[in-house]
Amino acid sequence: MKFGETPIDEATGAILAHSWRANGVNFAKGRVLSGEDVAKLKAAGAESIIAARLDAEDLHEDEAAATLARALAGEGIEVTAPFTGRCNHFARDAGLAVVDHARIDALNELDESVTVATLPPFARVEPRQMVATIKIIPYAAPRMAVQRALEVAKEANQPLVSVAPFKAMRAGLVQTRLPGTRDKVLDKAVGTTTKRLTSLGSSLVGERRVAHEAEAIAGALRELKGEGCDIFLIAGASAIVDRHDVVPAGIEEAGGEVIHFGMPVDPGNLLLTARLDGKPVLGLPGCAKSPKYNGFDMVLERLAAGLPVGRAEIVRMGAGGLLAEIASRPQPRDDSEAEGEGPQQAPRVAVLVLAAGRSTRMGGPNKMLVEADGEPLVVHAVKAALASQAVEVVVVLGHMAGEVRVAIEKAIPAGSRLRFVVNPDFADGLSTSVRTGVAALGSTIDAAVVQLGDMPGVGAPLLDRLMAAFSPVEGRSICVPTVGGKRGNPVLWARRFFPEITKLSGDSGAKHLIGEHADLVCEVEMNGEAAVTDIDTPEALAAWRARSTT
Incomplete structure (x- = not known):
């Protein structure tokens, strides 16, 4: 094919490469110019045009596209008429697109003028959905390239593109x-x-x-x-x-x-x-x-x-x-x-550290501030949360909020992904702190781990194991740690439960929701006793200190 500037007197039969719109003439690109067309262009002042001229070794784009489209089509495919070098394959019925990936690649390797694009193999299609498109890039394709493409299409005695229709089962x-x-x-x-x-x-x-x-x-x-x-x-x-x-x-x-x-x-x-x-x-x-x-x-x-x-x-x-x-x-x-739309990504999990209670069973001091292994109890919890794969850590304060926050900030470097919120209703029970923490989370959070501030044995590996277990699509929307079959804390909750959590009351937290959604609960067995050991009394603290020093 010859392409380029063509004297107007030699343009009869040529393919107009670019639209011409001037002096009363309106010809679209791709038009095969007749003698009458050339006369109009000359009258409009054209001395030359950019055109394509086919020779004996070329096949017009529409003829090439139609020839290939028919050869590639198998069962369940309807082939459209060619236009501007393109033919499309449409599905006749609902089913699966059956595409020979290797031979499509081989065909596209033959010549830059010949291209075939398809849906992925085994893509589900509906009636009249496009399955493939055959496009000749320039105004013509070499006859040899089309012939070689036809040979690829005949290989293996199987079509390159077809639709296997669904059958009732x-x-x-x-x-x-x-x-x-x-x-x-x-x-x-x-x-x-x-x-x-x-x-x-x-x-x-x-x-x-x-x-x-x-x-x-x-x-x-x-x-x-x-x-x-x-x-x-x-x-x-x-x-x-x-x-x-x-x-x-x-x-x-x-x-x-x-x-x-x-x-x-x-x-x-x-x-x-x-x-x-x-x-x-x-x-x-x-x-x-x-x-x-x-x-x-x-x-x-x-x-x-x-x-x-x-x-x-x-x-x-x-x-x-x-x-x-x-x-x-x-x-x-x-x-x-509807959770986790779009491409799979690591879930964005926050940790809520509950540190608002009055420590009534401790007999006097705020247990959040009691020293355990050299640091206040609450600091152990916050450090574990920050060392985990959580994207955010929210500490819920209440009783002695100022003192607890100072103790944490003294131990945690500035610039960490740590926030504080205050629960003004902390005296009304644990549920109010859970509600306060959940309400503080942003819309991008996929799940929250509710971590008690009085469980110093809970470390980052335990938290990360809960996060690794979380998979709503697999039915693991509530992840509960267990020790020897006994359930403990902390518990991971998918975002879908946040509305129910905000309606909690009393001092029992969200335990009853676990029973109501048993089909979505995943028990995650843990080593050691950390998940079932909290510090509520002086005796419990003494026992924990004794274990931690042995």
Whole structure:
């Protein structure tokens, strides 16, 4: 192709490179100039134009784009007419985009004039959604480049771009129980699962709730198999932690076969895939209870589209497997649980150090100021919080607020991420200090650790372990430390609970909320006794001092 300044007398048949708008002539760029067009340009005063002139080795941009678009398109694709060197692929039905990544790369390597852009492989699409676009960059492409592109398109006897449409599946759900499992939690899982399936054109046709035992799971699977299910989903009351755990054991007892345990996708690591009489069985990770997009969705979508999901497919999901909320995916969601929008980031956790109490059980002195291992009790708590991964530390003052603040500022260097707030209602109980602290937090805080100022053994590693456990999408919105199964303090609370916390009253803090939201509680086992040791009395202080010196 020749491109550049062209004498007007030689312009017939050339492609106008730039729009011409002057002296009554209005020609758009890309126009193939006729003899009449050239006459009008001459009459308008044009002596030359910038134009492209094709030779025998060139293929016009529209013809090249249309030729390639037809060759690349597979099942489920509608191809648009070419315009300005572009042809688009649109999905005919809802399904998954099936894209041959390697051959798309190879095609784009051939010549700078030929480009193909697609959605990511296995992207979910709706009817009439664009899946790919073929664009010829200049006004023509070399015939040789187009021919080579066609050869790439014919390789492997498979199209480069297609859509696998979703097909209706009849799903059966097995949910297991442990002591304390609430029907409310199981009911919610049914609702979330139903919405997921419905969005794929499938349905939940049967559910069983059984004990968290292999034999019970096997029995439930046999019953659902008799009801004509195409796919079996198992949500254990306890997460699967090994391919020989209760859920996979139940699948095998029913006559099934475990294919693969785990996946390189987060959230969704603990997904188990299996087969029962040739039909897929999925042992669900904890995140399957959430409406947010996770590894369970990735596998469920492929199964609904009739695509294979074996070990080979699972282990290749790692690239792109660090998931974020994707606005374009039509996922069911519960806005009341909308936490952590956008790309995954380390949560912004604050620590609230409660130091406002009157120390009535101490028998006189303010225990916040009592020396323990060379420093006031409250200083131990503040230093631990500042040494942790918390983005902010808020100390709630009340009784002897001035003296407590002076003691802290004397020990803590200026310029730290430390703030003080005063609780004027400290005499009305612990709940008022929790409320005051939460109210002081900014809108960017994702969670708060409520740390008592009288627990000098709580160090930064304990706080960081609680923060590491925090994952709302995995159902870990309240993180409670335990020692030998006994719950202690401090407790981490996701932001979604802040409105309930601001309504607390009395001296019991937020303990009752843990019981009300048992399905969102994560117990974090700790070494040592720090999480269950507070200093309320002179005897407790003496015992702690004795231990700390041995």
